[in-house]
Amino acid sequence: EPEVTQTPSHQVTQMGQEVILRCVPISNHLYFYWYRQILGQKVEFLVSFYNNEISEKSEIFDDQFSVERPDGSNFTLKIRSTKLEDSAMYFCASSDPGGLTSGPTDTQYFGPGTRLTVL
Amino acid sequence: LAKTTQPISMDSYEGQEVNITCSHNNIATNDYITWYQQFPSQGPRFIIQGYKTKVTNEVASLFIPADRKSSTLSLPRVSLSDTAVYYCLVLTGANNLFFGTGTRLTVIP
Numbered sequence: 001e002p003e004v005t006q007t008p009s010h011q012v013t014q015m016g017q018e019v020i021l022r023c024v025p026i027s028n029h030l031y032f033y034w035y036r037q038i039l040g041q042k043v044e045f046l047v048s049f050y051n052n053e054i055s056e057k058s059e060i061f062d063d064q065f066s067v068e069r070p071d072g073s074n075f076t077l078k079i080r081s082t083k084l085e086d087s088a089m090y091f092c093a094s095s096d097p098g099g100l101t102s103g104p105t106d107t108q109y110f111g112p113g114t115r116l117t118v119l
Numbered sequence: 120l121a122k123t124t125q126p127i128s129m130d131s132y133e134g135q136e137v138n139i140t141c142s143h144n145n146i147a148t149n150d151y152i153t154w155y156q157q158f159p160s161q162g163p164r165f166i167i168q169g170y171k172t173k174v175t176n177e178v179a180s181l182f183i184p185a186d187r188k189s190s191t192l193s194l195p196r197v198s199l200s201d202t203a204v205y206y207c208l209v210l211t212g213a214n215n216l217f218f219g220t221g222t223r224l225t226v227i228p
Contacts, residue, residue: 004162033215043163043206043218056215091162093216107153108216110162 002026004111006092012117013082021077021114023092032075033093033108034067036060043091049075082118089113123207128223137194139222141207144188152183152190155206157221163206167192194224202226 005024013019025032034046048055049067066078075094079086093108124142131137143152151170155163167174169181169190180193194201204221 035216042220043157043216045215045217048215058215089160093162106210107165107168108163110164113160113162115160 002109004092004094004109006090006111006114008114009112010115010117012119015084015118016081019079019082019116021079021090021092021116023075023077023094023111024073025075025092025094026096026109027073029094029096029109031055031095031106031108032067032069033095034077035091035093035110036088037091037113038085038088046077079116082116084118087116087118089115123209123219125205125207125219125222127220128225130225130227131197132227133198134196137197137201137224139192139194139205139207139224140189141192142189143207143209146187146209147211149211150209151211152181152187153208153210154179154181154192155208155216155218157204157206159203163216163218166205197224197226199226199228 004026007022011019032049035043036046037043045058047057047061047067064080068076091113092111095106095108151168153168154166156166157163167176167179167181169183171183171187174181182191202225204223206218206221208216
C-alpha cells in the first residue's frame with residue numbers, strides 16, 4: 001500500500017536555527033498538508049498546498065514558516081528561525097479528492113511524523 | 120465547522136466490543152462523519168466514514184441515527200493493539216482536518 005514518508009524522524013536544533021522537514025507524499029496525490037502536534041496536545045492544522053501554491057493556512061503558519069514542492073516528489077516545510085515553542089511532532093499528509101483513494105470527502109493519508117526538538 | 124464532543128477516555132478489556140459515541144448537534148446537510156485513529160508517536164489514520172445509517176469495513180462499524188446529531192464508532196473484539204486515540208470529525212468535501220482532543224482508548228489485558 002502506498003504511504004507518505006517523512007525525513008528525518010527526529011531533528012534536534014538550536015533556537016534560532018533554520019530547519020527543513022521533508023515529506024514524500026503518495027505519488028498520485030494532488031493536495032498536501034502539514035500538521036503539528038505539541039506533546040500531549042491535539043493535532044493542529046498548519047497549511048494546505050495545491051497546484052504549487054498555498055490553499056489555506058492557519059494562524060500558526062506565520063512568516064517563519066514556508067512550504068515548497070521543489071520537485072515532483074518532495075514537499076518541504078521550512079522554519080526559518082526556530083523557537084522553543086516550535087518543538088512538536090510535524091506530520092505531513094496528502095490526499096486525492098475525487099480520486100481512487102478518496103471517498104466523498106478528502107481522506108488524508110498521514111506520514112509517520114518528524115519529531116522536532118528545539119533547544 | 121460542526122463541533123464534536125466525545126468522551127476523553129475509555130477503558131476496555133481485550134475481546135470486548137467498544138462503542139465510542141460522538142455528538143455533533145450542528146452537523147450540516149452536506150457533512151460526512153469521519154473517524155481517525157492515532158497510535159502513540161504516529162500520524163492519524165483514517166478508519167471509517169459515513170453519512171447515515173450504518174457503514175462497516177474491515178476495521179470498524181459506524182452507526183448514525185436518522186437525525187445525524189450523533190454517531191457511534193464500534194470496534195468489535197478489541198485487542199491490545201487497538202489502544203489509541205480515536206477522533207471524530209465532521210467534514211464537507213475537501214477540508215483541512217481540525218482535530219479535537221479525541222477519545223483515548225486503553226485496552227486492558
